[in-house]
Amino acid sequence: MHCGKTTPPQLPLTPETWMYLADQKGPFSTSRVSSQKMASKILSIADLKESASSSLPEFAAEFFNSGATNQITMHDNSAAYGKYRLLPRVLRDVSRVETGIPLFGRDITFPLCVSPAGLQAMAHPEGDLATSRACAKMGVNMGVSSYANYPVEEITDAGNKVAPINHVMQLYTLNDKAKQERIVRRAEAAGCKAIFLTADSPVLGVRWNEWRNGFKAPVGLDYPMIEISSDEIQAASHDDGFAAVNSASHNWAAEIPWLRSITKMEIWIKGVLAPEDVETAIEYGCDGVIVSNHGGRQLDETPATIDALPACAKAARGRIRIHVDGGIRSGVDIFKALALGAECCWVGRPALWALAHDGQQGVELMLEILYDDFKRCMQLTGCRSISDITTASLAVVNASGPLARL
Numbered sequence: 001m002h003c004g005k006t007t008p009p010q011l012p013l014t015p016e017t018w019m020y021l022a023d024q025k026g027p028f029s030t031s032r033v034s035s036q037k038m039a040s041k042i043l044s045i046a047d048l049k050e051s052a053s054s055s056l057p058e059f060a061a062e063f064f065n066s067g068a069t070n071q072i073t074m075h076d077n078s079a080a081y082g083k084y085r086l087l088p089r090v091l092r093d094v095s096r097v098e099t100g101i102p103l104f105g106r107d108i109t110f111p112l113c114v115s116p117a118g119l120q121a122m123a124h125p126e127g128d129l130a131t132s133r134a135c136a137k138m139g140v141n142m143g144v145s146s147y148a149n150y151p152v153e154e155i156t157d158a159g160n161k162v163a164p165i166n167h168v169m170q171l172y173t174l175n176d177k178a179k180q181e182r183i184v185r186r187a188e189a190a191g192c193k194a195i196f197l198t199a200d201s202p203v204l205g206v207r208w209n210e211w212r213n214g215f216k217a218p219v220g221l222d223y224p225m226i227e228i229s230s231d232e233i234q235a236a237s238h239d240d241g242f243a244a245v246n247s248a249s250h251n252w253a254a255e256i257p258w259l260r261s262i263t264k265m266e267i268w269i270k271g272v273l274a275p276e277d278v279e280t281a282i283e284y285g286c287d288g289v290i291v292s293n294h295g296g297r298q299l300d301e302t303p304a305t306i307d308a309l310p311a312c313a314k315a316a317r318g319r320i321r322i323h324v325d326g327g328i329r330s331g332v333d334i335f336k337a338l339a340l341g342a343e344c345c346w347v348g349r350p351a352l353w354a355l356a357h358d359g360q361q362g363v364e365l366m367l368e369i370l371y372d373d374f375k376r377c378m379q380l381t382g383c384r385s386i387s388d389i390t391t392a393s394l395a396v397v398n399a400s401g402p403l404a405r406l
């Protein structure tokens with residue numbers, strides 16, 4: 001029967017229906033969910049992991065996805081976020097929320113950057129260049145690994161051609177000090193703002209998967225920052241190659257004053273879990289620490305980073321910057337880490353999965369997923385600015401008792 005009134009179509013609630021609605025430019029349009037995200041059906045970091053794991057050769061997926069020994073810490077890094085619940089404050093105007101923070105003298109879009117990770121060209125031919133371009137486009141910073149497959153000069157240049165972006169250079173302590181110094185000087189000349197000295201890797205962790213399948217970087221890739229050619233890589237196992245270059249005799253007194261004497265860049269320590277090491281980093285005049293267990297790839301059975309974070313933040317008492325990485329897979333995780341004392345979060349594997357999924361566009365999509373989720377979490381918890389994110393927004397559910405406040 002026609003009565004002259006337009007009634008909306010009664011559509012069944014299937015995923016296809018939502019795709020259809022999102023494609024409409026009319027009243028159904030949902031502007032915050034981008035068409036790329038909807039069209040690719042990649043809506044979460046787990047979706048990116050699945051896509052990467054099914055498209056990469058098995059040895060490469062295993063290398064990226066695994067942690068050390070029994071995978072306990074890698075698992076805990078993500079799972080430990082699950083013990084916190086969000087406690088929203090309601091009826092607050094969240095039509096405008098401020099997600100940005102200043103970092104290395106420039107505002108980033110939201111408190112999330114991409115951790116340094118080696119062998120990015122095994123995920124996508126454009127590797128670190130694609131990551132740099134995506135970070136620049138999305139307005140976040142990038143860590144360049146000493147085991148990058150492109151020179152730092154090309155990586156910073158690729159990003160800066162898209163938009164101004166800050167990079168930091170990750171450094172291992174090397175047997176060859178002159179080589180280590182060349183990395184620092186090249187990074188500074190290429191515009192990097194900080195050295196991230198990785199402190200958790202005097203030797204590589206126990207990587208059973210790599211040892212079982214004799215893991216080596218694919219033929220044709222080299223490590224221009226540590227000046228190792230593809231042929232040299234092929235001549236040794238990954239583990240032996242790392243041990244030959246890396247110095248296990250690293251220590252605070254030898255490294256930090258020396259670094260301070262050769263560079264004006266900030267000096268950050270990556271891989272801190274104990275509050276005592278935060279104190280030592282302060283004593284040595286370091287600028288920041290990354291609370292990190294290397295994504296669970298070094299010493300297994302260390303605590304999840306979100307569990308180590310509060311004591312580290314407490315020890316810092318605002319005297320040194322505290323960032324965190326490991327297991328962050330959603331904007332809600334970022335929100336929780338900020339509430340528990342981090343100024344900013346970093347992600348490792350999500351960028352590698354995103355690269356394998358779709359190169360630069362994949363990394364942009366990964367950052368967009370985390371940004372959208374973080375912003376929406378701020379809105380739904382009633383936080384208008386980053387400084388509103390405190391432990392007051394978190395609670396823990398006890399099995400037997402009432403909701404515990406932090």
Ligand SMILES: Cc1cc2nc3c(=O)[nH]c(=O)nc-3n(C[C@H](O)[C@H](O)[C@H](O)COP(=O)(O)O)c2cc1C
Binds near residue numbers: 118146327348
């Ligand atoms: C494949 C891979 C390579 C990595 N390479 C480096 C590296 O070269 N230097 C470094 O300091 N950390 C490296 N990391 C550790 C990351 O910087 C970061 O601490 C970790 O990935 C964070 O955990 P997430 O992957 O759970 O986000 C690597 C991690 C992965 C997964």
Ligand SMILES: O=C(O)C(=O)c1ccccc1
Binds near residue numbers: 117119
């Ligand atoms: O595997 C790692 O965690 C890592 O730090 C690394 C080291 C050398 C090359 C590639 C990755």
